[in-house]
Amino acid sequence: MSLLTPxxxxxxxxxxxxxxxxxxxxxxxxxxxxxxxxFEFEAEANIARTYIVVVDYQGVExxxxxxxxxxxxxxxxxxxxxxxxxxxxxxxxxDQTVVTLLAIDRAEHQxxxxxxxxxxxxxxxxxxxxxxxxxxxxxxxxxxxxxxxxDGATSDYDxxxxxxxxxxxxxxxVTSIVxxxxxxxxxxxxxxxxxxxxxxxxxxxxxxxPESFLxxxxxxxxxxxxxxxxxxxxxxxxxxxxxxxxxxxQSLVADLVGLSGVEEATHPLTSGVGxxxxxxxxxxxxxxxxxxxxxxxxxxxxxxxx
Numbered sequence: 405m406s407l408l409t410p411x412x413x414x415x416x417x418x419x420x421x422x423x424x425x426x427x428x429x430x431x432x433x434x435x436x437x438x439x440x441x442x443f444e445f446e447a448e449a450n451i452a453r454t455y456i457v458v459v460d461y462q463g464v465e466x467x468x469x470x471x472x473x474x475x476x477x478x479x480x481x482x483x484x485x486x487x488x489x490x491x492x493x494x495x496x497x498x499d500q501t502v503v504t505l506l507a508i509d510r511a512e513h514q515x516x517x518x519x520x521x522x523x524x525x526x527x528x529x530x531x532x533x534x535x536x537x538x539x540x541x542x543x544x545x546x547x548x549x550x551x552x553x554x555d556g557a558t559s560d561y562d563x564x565x566x567x568x569x570x571x572x573x574x575x576x577x578v579t580s581i582v583x584x585x586x587x588x589x590x591x592x593x594x595x596x597x598x599x600x601x602x603x604x605x606x607x608x609x610x611x612x613x614p615e616s617f618l619x620x621x622x623x624x625x626x627x628x629x630x631x632x633x634x635x636x637x638x639x640x641x642x643x644x645x646x647x648x649x650x651x652x653x654q655s656l657v658a659d660l661v662g663l664s665g666v667e668e669a670t671h672p673l674t675s676g677v678g679x680x681x682x683x684x685x686x687x688x689x690x691x692x693x694x695x696x697x698x699x700x701x702x703x704x705x706x707x708x709x710x
């Protein structure tokens with residue numbers, strides 16, 4: 405185990421071994437690592453079992469990849485790189501913000517949006533927020549009625565009516581923060597003005613709307629324009645993007661036109677689906693890959709013993 409934060413002693417490290425079989429936890433074992441970070445478990449060499457090592461260092465968990473041992477290969481090694489934590493706010497920036505319209509509930513006059521922010525942290529420690537543990541505050545669009553993370557069971561996200569607060573620890577490098585928000589539009593209006601506001605200096609902001617959802621998407625303002633369409637599973641996503649980087653407080657604005665649905669064909673995500681769309685559907689849209697559930701835990705590299 406390597407501590408990558410300079411001028412810091414490793415201190416106590418809690419380590420847990422989890423044994424899985426047929427997707428269920430069979431048993432666990434726990435210990436405290438040696439002062440140099442080394443640890444060793446004894447476990448049954450059973451090819452039907454999968455083992456995962458979990459390191460808990462200063463309240464942040466690190467998961468190994470899946471480990472297999474058998475009579476023929478009786479040992480396995482998990483290597484971890486860990487960082488000290490700090491509540492000192494670093495100079496955070498956002499590489500990219502992507503907001504995708506996931507669903508329209510015309511019966512309730514609501515839109516469900518998924519937002520991914522790639523937050524860059526350049527210091528060699530994990531930022532855990534100040535006393536309130538908040539690491540990021542995301543301004544919600546106008547008319548927001550609910551918001552939070554994709555996993556409704558987590559306490560890492562909160563919504564106060566105007567802001568989604570995030571308590572996810574931010575690691576060195578880039579952390580993907582994925583949130584969802586539901587906004588209400590006026591029943592007698594055929595369009596909604598979507599404003600995506602940068603909480604930090606942001607290199608790029610874009611909004612994606614499935615072409616079949618609406619009649620039209622209109623960029624608003626001199627710093628908004630159409631970008632190249634995205635494609636996913638045969639669906640064309642119309643893209644509106646900000647043409648220049650944003651400082652904190654600046655926005656990308658786009659009008660979503662055709663909410664009455666009069667001129668639109670029926671689509672499974674634009675008619676009576678309800679505002680709370682499941683995370684599995686959301687993961688189909690966020691970047692086209694299942695990156696939305698990366699929060700507190702990151703896999704550690706697994707290698708053979710040196």
